[in-house]
Amino acid sequence: MVGAIRRLGTLFINGVWQLGFITRFFWLILVYSGQSFTRLHLTLRELYFSGVMSLLIILVSGLFVGLVLGLQGYETLQRYGASDSLGTLVALSLVRELGPVVAGLLFASRAGSAVTAEIGLMKVTEQLKAMDMMAVSPIARVVAPRFWGGVISMPLLAALFSAMGVFGGWLIGVVAIGVDDGAFWSQMQSAVDFRYDVLNGVIKSCVFGVAVALIAVFEGYDCVPTAEGVSRAITRTVVSSALAILALDFVMTSFMFRGQ
Amino acid sequence: MSRTTMDLWVGVFVAAGIAALLFLALKVGSISGSDIQSPYTLIARFDNIGGLKARAPVKVAGVLVGRVAEIRYDNERFQAEVVFTVDGRYKFPTDTFANILTSGLLGEQYVGLDPGGEDKLLAPGDVIKKTQSAVVLEKLISQFMFNKAAEGDTAPAK
Amino acid sequence: MSEPLVRLENVRFAYGERTILRDISLSIPRGQVVAIMGGSGSGKTTLLRLIGGQERAVGGRVTVDGQDVAGLGRDALYALRRRMGMLFQFGALFTDMTVFDNVAFPLREHTDLPPELINDLVMMKLHAVGLRGAARLMPGELSGGMARRVALARTIALDPMLLMYDEPFTGLDPISLGIIGQLIRRLNDALGASSVIVTHDIQESLQIVDYIYFISEGRVVAEGTPDAIRNSTDPFVHQFVHAEADGPVPFHYPAGDYATALVGGAG
Numbered sequence: 001m002v003g004a005i006r007r008l009g010t011l012f013i014n015g016v017w018q019l020g021f022i023t024r025f026f027w028l029i030l031v032y033s034g035q036s037f038t039r040l041h042l043t044l045r046e047l048y049f050s051g052v053m054s055l056l057i058i059l060v061s062g063l064f065v066g067l068v069l070g071l072q073g074y075e076t077l078q079r080y081g082a083s084d085s086l087g088t089l090v091a092l093s094l095v096r097e098l099g100p101v102v103a104g105l106l107f108a109s110r111a112g113s114a115v116t117a118e119i120g121l122m123k124v125t126e127q128l129k130a131m132d133m134m135a136v137s138p139i140a141r142v143v144a145p146r147f148w149g150g151v152i153s154m155p156l157l158a159a160l161f162s163a164m165g166v167f168g169g170w171l172i173g174v175v176a177i178g179v180d181d182g183a184f185w186s187q188m189q190s191a192v193d194f195r196y197d198v199l200n201g202v203i204k205s206c207v208f209g210v211a212v213a214l215i216a217v218f219e220g221y222d223c224v225p226t227a228e229g230v231s232r233a234i235t236r237t238v239v240s241s242a243l244a245i246l247a248l249d250f251v252m253t254s255f256m257f258r259g260q
Numbered sequence: 261m262s263r264t265t266m267d268l269w270v271g272v273f274v275a276a277g278i279a280a281l282l283f284l285a286l287k288v289g290s291i292s293g294s295d296i297q298s299p300y301t302l303i304a305r306f307d308n309i310g311g312l313k314a315r316a317p318v319k320v321a322g323v324l325v326g327r328v329a330e331i332r333y334d335n336e337r338f339q340a341e342v343v344f345t346v347d348g349r350y351k352f353p354t355d356t357f358a359n360i361l362t363s364g365l366l367g368e369q370y371v372g373l374d375p376g377g378e379d380k381l382l383a384p385g386d387v388i389k390k391t392q393s394a395v396v397l398e399k400l401i402s403q404f405m406f407n408k409a410a411e412g413d414t415a416p417a418k
Numbered sequence: 419m420s421e422p423l424v425r426l427e428n429v430r431f432a433y434g435e436r437t438i439l440r441d442i443s444l445s446i447p448r449g450q451v452v453a454i455m456g457g458s459g460s461g462k463t464t465l466l467r468l469i470g471g472q473e474r475a476v477g478g479r480v481t482v483d484g485q486d487v488a489g490l491g492r493d494a495l496y497a498l499r500r501r502m503g504m505l506f507q508f509g510a511l512f513t514d515m516t517v518f519d520n521v522a523f524p525l526r527e528h529t530d531l532p533p534e535l536i537n538d539l540v541m542m543k544l545h546a547v548g549l550r551g552a553a554r555l556m557p558g559e560l561s562g563g564m565a566r567r568v569a570l571a572r573t574i575a576l577d578p579m580l581l582m583y584d585e586p587f588t589g590l591d592p593i594s595l596g597i598i599g600q601l602i603r604r605l606n607d608a609l610g611a612s613s614v615i616v617t618h619d620i621q622e623s624l625q626i627v628d629y630i631y632f633i634s635e636g637r638v639v640a641e642g643t644p645d646a647i648r649n650s651t652d653p654f655v656h657q658f659v660h661a662e663a664d665g666p667v668p669f670h671y672p673a674g675d676y677a678t679a680l681v682g683g684a685g
Contacts, residue, residue, distance in 0.1 A: 041267075044266065044267060044270050045266065047270045047273070047274075048266045048269055048270050048273075051270065051273045051274075051277075052269045052270060052272075052273045055273060055276075091288045091289075095284060095288065095289070121513075122512075122513075125508065125510055125513065126506045126507070126508070126510040127510050127511070127512055127513070129472065129506065129510065130504070130506050130510035130569075131512075132472065132499075133470055133472070133499055133502070133504040134499065134500075134523070134524050134527070135496040135497070135499040135500045135527075135528065136523075136524075136527045136528075137496075141527075153273075155277070155281075156273065156274065156276075156277025156278070156280070156281075157277070159277055159280035159281040159284060160276060160277055160280040162280070162284055162288075163279075163280035163283045163284060163288075164280075166283075166284075166288055185287070188288055189287075189288070189289065192288050192289035193289060193315070194285050194289040196315065197289055198284045198285055198288070198289045201284075202281070
């Protein structure tokens with residue numbers, strides 16, 4: 001019993017310690033971000049690896065999610081004779097929730113894990129130490145560009161995911177099932193508000209981008225420099241990113257869409 | 261992968277992302293800031309607003325002219341105070357009537373304005389005096405039952 | 419001889435509870451190649467990290483070129499490190515860049531030289547290690563010995579005053595090993611630098627260095643010139659030089675009485 005309480009206490013203290021560490025790391029990244037923008041090609045390279053390389057999976061998944069939403073939405077809506085609202089249902093679910101969340105989860109497993117692996121391997125092979133010994137800050141040269149690459153990619157990928165999803169919903173609803181094209185778009189437009197729905201969705205994806213990118217670079221930088229340590233760090237990146245995305249989503253949704 | 265090819269792909273990616281954002285903003289959603297131009301606010305007080313919510317539409321003759329900005333409770337008059345913004349292109353006489361209506365039987369509630377015949381127009385920040393509260397279904401039903409009961413009472417007396 | 423380039427005075431170092439270095443005093447004179455030897459896990463690499471300022475000593479002083487390393491701020495430390503070069507155990511080449519870009523890395527980071535000049539400098543450094551032809555290869559395509567030579571070219575890119583080698587001979591075939599050894603000596607003399615080699619390869623070191631320190635259990639246990647070391651009667655040095663399994667460095671990890679353990683285990 002005492003042992004259990006003690007373990008819980010240790011766990012709690014470790015958690016707080018870790019939180020402080022990651023916050024300090026975040027601060028360091030911000031301080032050393034200058035180079036990421038003065039030497040833009042460093043960040044562009046990471047934008048390529050985290051953004052462009054995730055493009056395919058994001059577009060394909062977005063399309064399928066849209067198709068499923070179209071099918072399921074139509075199934076439910078036509079029972080109430082409200083199949084004209086299919087566009088609204090597809091667009092609102094994508095723009096508010098599914099776009100940022102699913103794109104975030106995919107991004108964490110596709111790009112976040114790759115960033116962790118890359119930084120982790122650089123640590124294992126002493127490349128980070130070597131850089132530090134060459135009087136080049138690894139945080140400025142390696143960590144910050146990867147962080148910003150992720151932060152910039154995420155909202156763009158989420159927007160592409162949502163757009164692709166709406167297209168998928170349209171394909172099923174209008175092209176395949178035969179919902180009225182005009183009703184699909186006009187109902188959607190009157191129900192989806194730019195500031196309230198679209199912008200809040202974009203804000204969500206930006207926050208997820210910061211969270212996933214920070215977790216990915218942190219886990220890589222902090223990993224135990226062995227093969228096993230790197231593989232554990234990658235797992236932690238995916239798991240903690242997923243948890244962070246879902247928890248942050250809940251918090252933000254409760255702030256943004258309270259329905260007054 | 262050479263630098264220039266990579267730059268090209270990054271360019272394509274960023275352009276596609278921005279295009280998707282524009283698509284969401286313009287085609288999927290509607291920019292609420294743009295369809296209401298140079299807005300001004302009006303205030304109306306209701307005894308009961310029913311299920312009216314902020315951002316609910318304000319319509320005149322079925323045309324969207326504005327949106328509800330804020331709903332608060334006036335502790336002195338014991339009434340609900342509804343603040344809404346209206347497109348600056350539309351002007352209304354001072355004896356305009358404000359109703360809270362429901363679109364369809366179970367649809368969302370909105371503010372409907374019925375312009376009167378006065379020559380003087382409502383200025384920004386003015387209060388619409390003539391209002392009609394939301395129809396509360398429960399009240400309606402209980403009223404109906406009450407009337408029926410009253411009819412039932414009088415019928416045997418006949 | 420003037421003031422030595424690097425001087426360690428009564429340095430003590432510990433990772434938490436675990437004491438690595440107890441009391442180390444040594445100096446590296448300018449222009450010389452000094453080897454620090456000791457068994458695996460004797461804290462040799464930690465010594466290099468103390469000199470490079472990547473770790474801070476718990477007690478004592480580490481001075482490089484008259485500056486107290488532990489007392490330097492980040493900028494001053496980075497300024498000092500630009501004049502140091504460190505060769506890591508497995509080269510630590512940046513795997514996402516070509517050999518050329520690896521060697522050019524410190525030049526591009528720390529100077530504003532035009533591309534043509536950088537090109538010339540990189541080719542000169544690569545030529546010095548005999549790998550000018552490998553400039554376009556990726557690190558993954560190099561053998562262990564070649565990778566270490568490329569890393570060496572990168573280490574000397576900024577013409578450092580102090581060169582540090584962490585186990586430069588580990589895992590190399592005899593030919594590569596000889597090449598690296600000769601390079602270390604030649605580059606040191608050509609650059610007018612000073613070098614520290616941390617190693618346990620006694621035979622190779624004896625041929626190229628000017629002075630040797632032996633470290634065991636966190637202390638300097640023996641020191642001397644190669645000739646002195648060869649003829650040393652010190653039991654520790656003798657064990658090390660002649661690679662004997664048992665001696666002052668025991669074969670057995672400290673344990674209880676063997677017979678008792680066996681009998682006790684049976685009963």
